[in-house]
Amino acid sequence: MPVGTQGTIKGQLPDSIAATGSQCILANTYHLMLRPGEETVSQLGELHRFMGWRGPILTDSGGFQVFSLSDINKIDDEGVTFKSQIDGSIIHLTPARSIAVQNKLGADIIMCFDECPESTAPRDVQERAVERTIRWAKICREAHSRPDAQSLFGIVQGGLHVDLRLACAEKLIGLDFPGYAVGGLAVGEGFDNMLKVLDGVVGALPADKPRYLMGVGYPRDLVEAVARGIDMFDCTLPTRNGRNANAWTPGGQIRLKNAKFARDDRPVEEGCDCVCCRQFTRGAIRHFFMADEMLGPILLSLHNVRFYQRLMSDVRASIEAGRFEAFRTTDPRAVLGAGIRQAD
Amino acid sequence: MPVGTQGTIKGQLPDSIAATGSQCILANTYHLMLRPGEETVSQLGELHRFMGWRGPILTDSGGFQVFSLSDINKIDDEGVTFKSQIDGSIIHLTPARSIAVQNKLGADIIMCFDECPESTAPRDVQERAVERTIRWAKICREAHSRPDAQSLFGIVQGGLHVDLRLACAEKLIGLDFPGYAVGGLAVGEGFDNMLKVLDGVVGALPADKPRYLMGVGYPRDLVEAVARGIDMFDCTLPTRNGRNANAWTPGGQIRLKNAKFARDDRPVEEGCDCVCCRQFTRGAIRHFFMADEMLGPILLSLHNVRFYQRLMSDVRASIEAGRFEAFRTTDPRAVLGAGIRQAD
Numbered sequence: 146m147p148v149g150t151q152g153t154i155k156g157q158l159p160d161s162i163a164a165t166g167s168q169c170i171l172a173n174t175y176h177l178m179l180r181p182g183e184e185t186v187s188q189l190g191e192l193h194r195f196m197g198w199r200g201p202i203l204t205d206s207g208g209f210q211v212f213s214l215s216d217i218n219k220i221d222d223e224g225v226t227f228k229s230q231i232d233g234s235i236i237h238l239t240p241a242r243s244i245a246v247q248n249k250l251g252a253d254i255i256m257c258f259d260e261c262p263e264s265t266a267p268r269d270v271q272e273r274a275v276e277r278t279i280r281w282a283k284i285c286r287e288a289h290s291r292p293d294a295q296s297l298f299g300i301v302q303g304g305l306h307v308d309l310r311l312a313c314a315e316k317l318i319g320l321d322f323p324g325y326a327v328g329g330l331a332v333g334e335g336f337d338n339m340l341k342v343l344d345g346v347v348g349a350l351p352a353d354k355p356r357y358l359m360g361v362g363y364p365r366d367l368v369e370a371v372a373r374g375i376d377m378f379d380c381t382l383p384t385r386n387g388r389n390a391n392a393w394t395p396g397g398q399i400r401l402k403n404a405k406f407a408r409d410d411r412p413v414e415e416g417c418d419c420v421c422c423r424q425f426t427r428g429a430i431r432h433f434f435m436a437d438e439m440l441g442p443i444l445l446s447l448h449n450v451r452f453y454q455r456l457m458s459d460v461r462a463s464i465e466a467g468r469f470e471a472f473r474t475t476d477p478r479a480v481l482g483a484g485i486r487q488a489d
Numbered sequence: 490m491p492v493g494t495q496g497t498i499k500g501q502l503p504d505s506i507a508a509t510g511s512q513c514i515l516a517n518t519y520h521l522m523l524r525p526g527e528e529t530v531s532q533l534g535e536l537h538r539f540m541g542w543r544g545p546i547l548t549d550s551g552g553f554q555v556f557s558l559s560d561i562n563k564i565d566d567e568g569v570t571f572k573s574q575i576d577g578s579i580i581h582l583t584p585a586r587s588i589a590v591q592n593k594l595g596a597d598i599i600m601c602f603d604e605c606p607e608s609t610a611p612r613d614v615q616e617r618a619v620e621r622t623i624r625w626a627k628i629c630r631e632a633h634s635r636p637d638a639q640s641l642f643g644i645v646q647g648g649l650h651v652d653l654r655l656a657c658a659e660k661l662i663g664l665d666f667p668g669y670a671v672g673g674l675a676v677g678e679g680f681d682n683m684l685k686v687l688d689g690v691v692g693a694l695p696a697d698k699p700r701y702l703m704g705v706g707y708p709r710d711l712v713e714a715v716a717r718g719i720d721m722f723d724c725t726l727p728t729r730n731g732r733n734a735n736a737w738t739p740g741g742q743i744r745l746k747n748a749k750f751a752r753d754d755r756p757v758e759e760g761c762d763c764v765c766c767r768q769f770t771r772g773a774i775r776h777f778f779m780a781d782e783m784l785g786p787i788l789l790s791l792h793n794v795r796f797y798q799r800l801m802s803d804v805r806a807s808i809e810a811g812r813f814e815a816f817r818t819t820d821p822r823a824v825l826g827a828g829i830r831q832a833d
Contacts, residue, residue, distance in 0.1 A: 152776065156783040158764060161502065181751065181776040188752045189772040197768035407525065408532045420502060424541035428533040432496060432525040439500040439783055 146171045146203060146379040147450050152186070152196050154450075155384055156443040159197040165419065165447060166454035169201040169254070171379045174246055175210035178238075179231045183249035191251030203254040203379070206243045206285075206300075209328070209360070212261045220260070222277060240281035241288040244297070248290050256326065257285040259300040264334040271304035274329075278302045279316045286320055298324040298357060305338050307345030314349045324355040327375070331361045336482060340369055347374040364393070364456055365482040368473055371460055383453045387446030390434045393453070395477045399427075401445065406431045419451035420444070490515045490547060490723040491794050496530070496540050498794075499728055500787040503541040509763065509791060510798035513545040513598070515723045518590055519554035522582075523575045527593035535595030547598040547723070550587045550629075550644075553672070553704070556605045564604070566621060584625035585632040588641070592634050600670065601629040603644040608678040615648035618673075622646045623660045630664055642668040642701060649682055651689030658693045668699040671719070675705045680826060684713055691718040708737070708800055709826040712817055715804055727797045731790030734778045737797070739821045743771075745789065750775045763795035764788070 147154050147162060150173045154162055162170065172192055177183065189195050192202050208225075211217065215227040224239030243258035258281050260274040282299050289297050299317035303309030310327075317325060327346060330339045343358070347370075350356045357377035358370050367378055386393065390401045394414045399406075401413070412422035413430065421430070421444035433441035456478050463472035473479050491498050491506060494517045498506055506514065516536055521527065533539050536546050552569075555561065559571040568583030587602035602625050604618040626643050633641050643661035647653030654671075661669060671690060674683045687702070691714075694700045701721035702714050711722055730737065734746045738758045743750075745757070756766035757774065765774070765788035777785035800822050807816035817823050 151780045153784040440497040
């Protein structure tokens with residue numbers, strides 16, 4: 146799922162995103178709650194009309210942003226008090242309030258409000274976070290006023306402790322959510338630690354319901370998480386990389402501001418069917434970045450989203466054809482991780 | 490013609506611009522010569538490939554920008570010496586050099602290098618400018634190395650002096666260009682003065698060749714110039730207005746940053762078929778501007794270009810139907826001028 150934090154995937158018309166093969170997109174409750182506010186979004190026809198997007202939309206709970214972005218004043222069993230990054234006002238976010246906001250925003254999939262400590266935080270911190278996450282999940286379930294229109298997913302926390310993760314999953318499964326997410330990963334614990342958690346936890350989540358790994362990740366992360374049973378991902382990487390002039394190719398990322406591309410008349414990725422690769426040369430895209438033209442970020446974001454969607458489409462096709470193991474071990478994209486390799 | 494100064498209509502994919510009904514687009518020789526340089530554009534497949542645009546492209550000569558934007562060191566009969574706004578280097582632009590650059594850029598229509606004084610400059614300044622413009626037009630015509638691929642238009646100068654304009658036009662017509670432009674207007678002389686010049690000059694330009702009024706303008710300007718025989722226009726107004734949150738409607742411009750639009754669930758212009766009006770509410774667009782999202786400028790630029798293209802399409806239809814005079818005197822858009830009227 147490409148990420149449209151403030152109700153827009155930065156610089157993109159909805160038709161351009163649809164043309165990449167994207168089906169579901171994400172918007173952030175935290176940002177939209179602060180600006181323009183959920184009442185405004187509701188009055189303007191809810192998120193589908195607001196974003197001009199006909200396909201499915203998912204909103205997160207605001208929990209991750211509150212813990213990672215904001216100036217937190219207080220966390221207790223009731224919720225979190227923090228200072229708005231827009232106008233400095235003091236805001237109290239509780240599980241019930243997060244759900245009320247998400248009910249107003251009107252996405253198709255909404256998320257429970259969870260406590261997200263650092264994945265490497267000590268065990269006692271993780272234990273308390275799991276306890277709160279479970280207590281809050283119950284409150285969210287009860288507060289949810291539109292269960293027929295919006296699917297509320299539970300979020301498994303527990304840091305790097307598989308036993309805590311499994312205990313959290315068991316309690317959430319007891320609440321019978323229509324989908325389950327693994328949260329609190331890809332926040333600095335490293336690739337191997339993330340895989341260890343997935344190895345231990347994903348199998349415990351119902352196979353007949355969507356399993357969603359939040360905020361992940363690099364192509365390698367996606368392929369290896371799929372191998373462990375994950376169905377859904379969201380990440381800002383393709384669009385953020387694109388805005389920063391980095392384009393994904395099967396051989397690694399290339400940095401379009403690099404002078405060597407100034408007169409390169411090839412597309413970003415040979416054979417790619419995206420509008421960027423069909424219509425523009427590397428040299429022209431480099432010029433747009435050097436001249437501070439919006440078209441540079443727009444084109445590379447689109448290419449990167451298409452790169453990711455083609456990767457996932459190829460992953461699905463390989464599963465259906467019974468050759469995912471071969472794909473995982475031989476496709477050049479399956480090794481593209483945090484250590485960015487420059488192609489060419 | 491929408492304007493793509495640096496090789497891109499700011500924030501727009503080519504398909505989005507094509508969907509507004511735009512056929513010919515403009516790029517600026519001055520900017521592209523300085524960055525990325527005409528050799529680079531040439532090597533990247535010339536402007537059509539560089540901009541991803543299959544329709545016609547027009548480049549100006551660089552003259553207007555040299556006179557209006559740059560730090561001029563010297564003007565003489567040979568050309569202009571100025572300091573690059575990109576890197577401060579000293580650049581000498583002559584008629585022959587302008588044409589050589591435009592031959593490299595590869596647009597379908599290219600323009601003679603002219604001297605553009607202020608329209609209100611004294612008569613002796615205008616006389617000298619006309620002399621140089623004519624001398625330079627001859628040089629341009631001889632320097633033009635791709636007459637079969639690129640149509641070179643002459644530019645009529647002469648400020649507000651109709652006799653100078655007519656003398657200039659006569660000399661240029663003697664050089665037999667495939668099209669003629671009226672330059673040096675819409676630069677502060679006022680609506681009535683502009684019309685006086687057009688009244689006196691346009692009829693002297695061949696009716697069987699395109700007559701192009703450069704850098705104009707407001708809807709009213711376009712309609713009144715058409716009434717006087719003008720066929721072609723370019724202007725940055727639709728896109729610049731859009732980037733500044735101002736949207737054209739038949740009742741005047743509306744400023745989308747205005748708080749009154751925060752929960753306005755109507756489209757920018759009722760009944761408009763552009764992507765902005767079909768898919769987004771005024772309230773959502775206001776939010777994109779308040780949140781510094783690129784989508785705000787992108788959507789309003791598209792709407793404004795579509796507004797202008799629909800205006801011109803309606804003008805053409807009214808001419809073909811023999812009812813242009815009624816259109817000109819009764820259509821609400823025909824009075825929209827520099828005094829911006831807020832609709833609603």
